[in-house]
Amino acid sequence: MLVQKFGGTSLRTLDCVRRAALRVSAARRRGTAVAVVVSARGGRTDDLLRLAADVGAAEPSRELDQLLAVGESESAALTALALNGMGVPAISLTGHQAGIRTTDRHGDALITTIGAARLRSALDGGKVAVITGFQGVSRTGDIATLGRGGSDTTAVALAARLRASVCEIYTDVDGVFSADPRILPAARRLPWVPPGVMAEMAFAGARVLHTRCIELAAMEGVEVHVRNASTQEPGTTVADRQDAGPLETRRAVVAVTHDTDVARVLVHCRDVHRDLAPAVFEVLAAQGTVVDLVARSGPYENEFRMGFTIRRSQAVSVRAGLHKLMAAFGGGVHFDENVGKVSVAGMGLLSRPEYTARLMSALAGAGIPTSWIATSQMRISVVVPRERVVDAVEALHREFHLDQPEPADIAPATTSGRSATA
Structure with a gap:
């Protein structure tokens, strides 16, 4: 059992779709059962978001999720059509049809369960199952999208549910590097990365994999291979290393x-003895805002001060709430986005x-x-x-x-x- 995931850049053109289908076909003809997860074709999601913005509906909602799901459905159908054209029986399945159940939060849902009966039936029947990433169905029966890293997370979740030996994630780079090769040509491809380190790298800015999918892979024991869809490079294996290499003398920094999607936030309020930190975190949590590098004043000081970093792209969603909270106590908020x-x-x-x-x-x-x-x-x-x-x-x-x-x-x-x- 193998799960393969193809990102948007790997499916941008019809030639890319055919190339992805050839990879899937090669694995299937080796006798491996294959489930494929696809993202929307490169640029398609942005096009759909622009359409939504043009009619004044840019905020996450049920209807926006209905629209965005079109991108992955298109990719899945095209990939299945290409496979069938090559003589490889294939069926496309939406997240709903594949049994992917999610929470109710539109635009940022979490996968709760996967009832994979129809998916297993297709695989047992000798078909390649091509599943839409990034989406599932909520408890109310509505389409819910998974937000950042949703397709990678879908692939890892399916690999865990199907007990696949490996989850291969195909993208437009040769693997995980020691730094971003687009800004540092001297960066070196890493043959392997431990899951915990990969999760930290993803959280801290590495764009190859999202931290959600790596955290899930680590919890479920799924081995992830990151490879370039356009080459035969060996890529990077994300798994606990099992070899006879050096122990404590192994390189510590990987x-x-x-x-650069960072904003530094300072909140402060003079002459207040109440601890406002819980209220600050409640404002951030209500918007799903990720917080890092937190520092704050101590309990015996007359001034409450707290600093932290958030994603700059999330600053707008929390700015009003933080200003309202601190103004109620005569304090203020400062955002530094440079x-x-x-x-x-x-x-x-x-x-x-x-x-x-x-x-x-x-x-x-x-x-x-x-x-x-x-x-x-x-x-x-x-x-x-x-x-x-x-x-x-x-x-x-x-x-x-x-x-x-x-x-x-x-x-x-x-x-x-x-x-x-x-």
Whole structure:
């Protein structure tokens, strides 16, 4: 059993659709049962969002989800048609038809269960099942879309439900890199990445996989392969490593990531003894706003102060709520959107304080000012001016010698008895 997922860029043109179908066909003809998850073709979702905006309906809603679901349905039908044309029996299934049940939150639903009876029937009958990613059906029977990373999450959830040996995610890059190769040509493809580190990388700005799908893969024990849909490169395996390589002397820092979708928020209120932090977090949670790098004043101070970073793209949705909350206590809110976040990801970073020292020293040596910093065992993140983000990535990639492979990484890692090219 194999699950393959093709992203929007992998299906942008009809030639791309045929190329994806050839990959699926090759796996099916090896005797493997194949379920395929597809995103909307490249640019299609943006086109649909523009149509919605033109009629004044840009906010998440039932009707917007009805519209956006068209993109994935188109991709699934075209892929199934291409497979049937190649002599490979295939059937397209919407999220509803595949039994994908979700919560009721339109635009950002979560998968609750997958009742895969129809899907299993198609697979047992020798057909390739092509399933729409990014969507399911809510408890009220309405289409609900899954938000950021929804198609990747769909693929991993199906792989877990079907007990697939591997979930292959095809995209337009050769795998996961030590930094974004679009801004740093010296970035190196990583043959393998542990799931926990990959989740931190995704959260901190790596765009290859979304943190939701990696968290689910880690919880369900799904091995993920990231590969380029246009090449035969071996890609990257995301799984716990099982080899005879070095133990505590293995490289701790794996990659540098960056994120420019960042806003730094400061909330403050003088002469107030009430702890306003719970109320602040309630405002953020009500909008599904992701928070990072949190710092706040202590319980014995007369002034309440709290700082944190959020996605800049989510600032509009929480601005009014935060201003209203703080104004009620005579306080204020300040948003700084001219910042970015740069992170190093790896294992055991908190246990090795020299890595934080090296990070700060490298940035200072490059003349890059820093403000807030947060550390954990798998990630060290720092806020820098937005215009210096690329400089910071270059400095840290050089400081931790990430352009040089580890000896154990020269050959692709093998996990669960399968190679990264499986």
